Amino acid sequence: MINTISGAKKALTSGKYEVFDPIISKDKKSWYLTTSEVDPGERHFYRMPLMGGRMEKLTSMTGNNEVALSPDEKKLAILHSYSNRPTELYIQENKVGAKATQLTAGQSAEFKAYSWKDPQIIRFTAEDGAQVPARLYLPDPAKKNGAAVIFVHGAGYLQNVHKWWSTYFREYMFHNLLTDLGYTVLDIDYRASSGYGRDWRTGIYRHMGGKDLSDQVDGAKFLVNSHGVDGGRIGIYGGSYGGFITLMGLFTAPDVFKSGAALRSVTDWAHYNHGYTANILNTPEEDPIAYRRSSPIYFAEGLKGNLLMAHGMIDVNVHFQDVVRLSQRLIELKKDNWEMAIYPVEDHGFLEPSSWTDEYKRILKLFNTTLLIPQP
Numbered sequence: 001m002i003n004t005i006s007g008a009k010k011a012l013t014s015g016k017y018e019v020f021d022p023i024i025s026k027d028k029k030s031w032y033l034t035t036s037e038v039d040p041g042e043r044h045f046y047r048m049p050l051m052g053g054r055m056e057k058l059t060s061m062t063g064n065n066e067v068a069l070s071p072d073e074k075k076l077a078i079l080h081s082y083s084n085r086p087t088e089l090y091i092q093e094n095k096v097g098a099k100a101t102q103l104t105a106g107q108s109a110e111f112k113a114y115s116w117k118d119p120q121i122i123r124f125t126a127e128d129g130a131q132v133p134a135r136l137y138l139p140d141p142a143k144k145n146g147a148a149v150i151f152v153h154g155a156g157y158l159q160n161v162h163k164w165w166s167t168y169f170r171e172y173m174f175h176n177l178l179t180d181l182g183y184t185v186l187d188i189d190y191r192a193s194s195g196y197g198r199d200w201r202t203g204i205y206r207h208m209g210g211k212d213l214s215d216q217v218d219g220a221k222f223l224v225n226s227h228g229v230d231g232g233r234i235g236i237y238g239g240s241y242g243g244f245i246t247l248m249g250l251f252t253a254p255d256v257f258k259s260g261a262a263l264r265s266v267t268d269w270a271h272y273n274h275g276y277t278a279n280i281l282n283t284p285e286e287d288p289i290a291y292r293r294s295s296p297i298y299f300a301e302g303l304k305g306n307l308l309m310a311h312g313m314i315d316v317n318v319h320f321q322d323v324v325r326l327s328q329r330l331i332e333l334k335k336d337n338w339e340m341a342i343y344p345v346e347d348h349g350f351l352e353p354s355s356w357t358d359e360y361k362r363i364l365k366l367f368n369t370t371l372l373i374p375q376p
Contacts, residue, residue, distance in 0.1 A: 001051070012052035018195065024050065026073055034067065040133065040195050041121055041162035045076065056096050064164030069094070076100075081165035084116035117176050119187070121161060124222035132215050133161040133196070137175050137185035138227070145182030147371040148229040150216055151175065152188070152238030152245045156204075159195035160187060174360055183367070184229055186222075190215035190245075205280060206287065208269065208294040209248040216249055220256050232258060233371045237363055239263035240318060240348065247296035247307075247326075254304035259370040261308040261363040264318050264348055267326040268295045271319065300329045306370045307338035310359050312346030
């Protein structure tokens with residue numbers, strides 16, 4: 001809070017957590033706010049005196065609690081979800097300890113019949129000593145095949161290691177399928193992911209494909225050392241920023257990743273939008289070193305493993321020309337262990353169910369044919 005006369009500042013909250021969407025109550029006596037105080041992977045709704053003081057925690061359900069107040073502020077409407085349970089609507093009295101009542105039930109009988117996995121939230125140690133958050137999916141020991149897949153979320157600045165229903169619900173379902181088939185799956189909130197404070201978010205300044213990639217490499221080492229994964233049978237995949245990291249992994253850490261699926265990937269940051277990239281890499285004119293060491297197209301000669309690239313032709317975010325330029329580079333380098341899937345009617349985020357199905361069939365085929373040991 002800032003005194004507009006004296007300019008003096010006063011912190012109303014303190015601690016190692018983030019604050020979201022604060023609003024002032026109608027009687028002007030309190031703040032309502034959402035924080036991650038309980039855990040970086042949870043969100044809860046609080047009330048706090050206007051000038052600061054003890055926060056009262058109003059929600060109690062583990063996971064994400066997105067709250068709207070009734071017009072008289074006597075009740076809370078809560079959109080709540082958990083890791084393996086999609087969002088439902090609840091209502092609750094605006095009191096500490098009040099019980100929330102569920103109002104909706106949106107899943108089909110078929111959806112409920114499957115035992116959706118609740119991934120473990122763990123932390124592993126990175127090469128620089130940082131504790132890296134991740135979601136870990138472990139297969140039934142009787143089905144374990146010794147192979148692993150690492151998923152890289154998109155956006156760069158995003159959190160996917162949490163205790164609520166992911167916006168990456170297709171990937172979550174795919175990870176359930178992979179685990180059923182015996183794969184071990186790791187989903188990492190690598191450096192620059194949101195939800196962990198300023199230092200984490202700025203950890204890739206001037207070098208995309210630096211600590212954000214080394215976190216994937218260290219995740220692979222963790223799987224080998226702690227979960228019996230075969231170090232020669234690890235795959236990686238992701239879309240957008242995740243596709244970029246996949247390319248950097250296959251090109252600059254080719255002995256770590258046997259195969260990868262790079263979806264709608266940035267291949268040269270000098271071709272991406274200024275508003276996003278300049279905050280991290282400055283501009284190509286000011287900082288050409290940052291752009292060159294961060295762009296996969298300059299490292300394509302390092303490809304050893306098996307690469308699948310998939311891209312929509314009408315992508316207005318990461319333009320189709322990005323993957324076309326990289327494919328030409330791979331041709332010039334005489335690489336023959338890659339393939340490209342083109343989606344003529346798709347933008348950055350696919351809309352057609354047939355496109356999603358085709359893409360995931362190709363990813364699954366890539367992993368099944370390159371990471372599994374053929375049975376006699």
